[in-house]
Amino acid sequence: MERLDKILAGTGRWSRREVKELIRAGRVQVNGRTAHDPEEKYAREGLELRVDGASISGEKFTYLMLYKPAGLLSATEDARQKTVLDLLPGHLRRTGLFPAGRLDKDSEGLLLLTNDGGLAHSLLSPRSHVDKTYFVRVDGVLDEDDCAAFAAGMTLEDGLVCLPAGLERLERADEGLVTLREGKYHQIKRMLAHRGKPVRYLKRLTMGPLRLDPALAPGEWRPLTGEEQAAIQRLRRV
Numbered sequence: 566m567e568r569l570d571k572i573l574a575g576t577g578r579w580s581r582r583e584v585k586e587l588i589r590a591g592r593v594q595v596n597g598r599t600a601h602d603p604e605e606k607y608a609r610e611g612l613e614l615r616v617d618g619a620s621i622s623g624e625k626f627t628y629l630m631l632y633k634p635a636g637l638l639s640a641t642e643d644a645r646q647k648t649v650l651d652l653l654p655g656h657l658r659r660t661g662l663f664p665a666g667r668l669d670k671d672s673e674g675l676l677l678l679t680n681d682g683g684l685a686h687s688l689l690s691p692r693s694h695v696d697k698t699y700f701v702r703v704d705g706v707l708d709e710d711d712c713a714a715f716a717a718g719m720t721l722e723d724g725l726v727c728l729p730a731g732l733e734r735l736e737r738a739d740e741g742l743v744t745l746r747e748g749k750y751h752q753i754k755r756m757l758a759h760r761g762k763p764v765r766y767l768k769r770l771t772m773g774p775l776r777l778d779p780a781l782a783p784g785e786w787r788p789l790t791g792e793e794q795a796a797i798q799r800l801r802r803v
Contacts, residue, residue, distance in 0.1 A: 569595065570603035572623045573614070577659030592617050626681040627660055628794055629653075630775065633676040634783035639667035649676060652784055665689065666697075666748060666772065674699070674769030675777040677797075678786070687801045688773060689748065695773040695800060699743045702766040703757055706738040711760050715743070721759050727752060742770075773800055 573584040573593070585603040587593050593600045594615040595607065607623075614621040631649060633639065638648045641663050650658050665677040665685035679685060687693050715732035731744035743753050754764045770777050774796035778787065789797070 566606040566608055568603065569593070569600055569605045569607060572607065572609065572612070573616070573621070575625070575660065576621060576623075577656040578621070587616060594618075626684075627657070627662060627679060628681070628789040628797070629657075629662070629678040629786050630778060630781070630789055630793070631676045631678055631786040632777060632781040632783050633668050633673050633769075635671050635673045638670055639664045639676060646670075649678070652786065653678075668769055669751060669754070669767070672767040672769070673783060674767075675772055675775060676769070677772060677775060684797060684801055688797065693800060694746050696771070697745050697748065697769060697773075698771040699745070699753055700740070700766075700768045700770055701743055701753060701757065701764055702737075702740050703762040703764055704739070705762040707732070707734045707741045707762060709734075711741075711757075711762065714760060715756065719756060719759060721755055725749060725752075725755065727756055730756070739765075773797060 569588065570581055570584045573579060573587070574581045579587065588600050588603045591599050591601065594613075595605070596613050609623050609625055612623045614623045631652065633649055636647075637651070638646050640648045641650055642648060649664060650662060653662070661680040662678045663680065663685070665679055665688050668674060668676055677685075677688070688695050712732045712734065715730045718729040719727050721727065727749070728747055730746070731742070733742040733744075735741055745752065753767060757764050775789075775793060781787065
């Protein structure tokens with residue numbers, strides 16, 4: 566059970582003081598009735614909230630699928646450059662969202678934004694074995710030796726040990742699909758550079774059960790569906 570003013574303030578739309586004023590003015594409805602006391606307590610599950618007649622989600626955590634465009638940082642804030650959170654409206658930026666994992670500034674594709682730290686840890690932990698799939702385009706021609714090198718794992722010149730990964734060649738000789746279960750810094754680019762095939766384009770397509778929505782254009786986002794939320798919750802470590 567949580568206080569009504571805390572639940573509403575957690576949406577990022579209003580400050581705690583503004584929420585109290587809304588409630589005392591009779592502008593907030595809870596489960597079909599007008600609320601008058603900011604300190605009323607409710608369970609979030611099944612809670613129906615309306616402010617001035619508009620439906621408001623009272624869920625504790627938020628889960629957004631974003632098609633990250635190239636040129637933005639996978640970060641919550643930066644003093645000099647734009648981040649993926651700059652694509653969101655102000656009230657969502659105030660709910661503590663952060664990228665679950667990262668994509669390089671010049672890469673694009675699927676990014677999960679959430680304020681659920683426990684779930685993010687489960688998704689990113691190497692022990693969870695969450696596959697991530699990427700489309701790559703390289704300078705050069707991908708061949709069977711490259712696929713075998715990925716499958717065997719490799720140690721790079723700087724000593725970085727990369728676990729076995731998948732590399733599938735596509736119809737174009739310079740394109741492929743890479744599947745990783747880890748996410749070390751610039752890993753795909755470093756592995757392919759090690760093979761003499763520098764990456765020219767990189768796009769993340771999947772992250773565990775999540776698949777980039779083809780209806781999203783770069784820079785667009787949407788909440789996860791109920792089915793998608795259920796699928797990622799099954800990855801949560803006990």
